[in-house]
Amino acid sequence: MRTLLLLTLALGCASQSPPPTTPEAPSAAAPATAPAGPEAFGEPLSDAPVIALATLAADPASFAGQTVKTEGEVTQVCQRMGCWMEMRAEDAPTVRVPMAGHAFFLPRDAAGRRATVEGQLVLRELSDDEREHLESEGAEAAATALQLTATGVVLH
Numbered sequence: 001m002r003t004l005l006l007l008t009l010a011l012g013c014a015s016q017s018p019p020p021t022t023p024e025a026p027s028a029a030a031p032a033t034a035p036a037g038p039e040a041f042g043e044p045l046s047d048a049p050v051i052a053l054a055t056l057a058a059d060p061a062s063f064a065g066q067t068v069k070t071e072g073e074v075t076q077v078c079q080r081m082g083c084w085m086e087m088r089a090e091d092a093p094t095v096r097v098p099m100a101g102h103a104f105f106l107p108r109d110a111a112g113r114r115a116t117v118e119g120q121l122v123l124r125e126l127s128d129d130e131r132e133h134l135e136s137e138g139a140e141a142a143a144t145a146l147q148l149t150a151t152g153v154v155l156h
Contacts, residue, residue: 042104042152045069045118053089060123060146069118070148074110074155082106084134085153087115096134096147103151110155119150 046069053072056063072087075094082105084098097117099105123146126134 039107039155040152041106041155042099042150043118045116045152045154048118050116052092053087053095054092056121056148057092057095057146060121063121064123066121067119067151068121068148069116071114071116074106074113074115077106077108077110079108082108082110085110085115087117093146097150097153098147099153100149100151104153106153106155114156116154116156117148117150118152119148122147122149 048067048069050069050071051063053070056068056070070089072089072092072095074085074087076086078084081102082099083102084096085106086094086096088094097115097119100119
């Protein structure tokens, strides 16, 4: 099962590879440029109202299990695949945002950008192995994770 999961994850990453270079394009990496506009990943966001991240963090039990839409600044992105991010907003703790079932991935250089996220809010305890794994990828994981399992993300 673990091998199948790793193979699935590896195949998911392979589909996210950059386009091949053309003879006219230099093979050296070009300087990064900011996207011209918002970039959408996963499912399109609904017309649901945005709930402040501070509101969700202040009373997560009231929103647990519900689909919510919120906004914040991306502080960390998984540097292996782009399969999770951490985001925060003013007066709110950092919230972990995994991409639902590795259905989509974010650019690994998205830290510092603003994000609108929609997904299910979950409050759960992380095992020691989960914390260790996440911390090895750069996360600031805690024993209890306020998590928003994203079905859709728009980076601004």
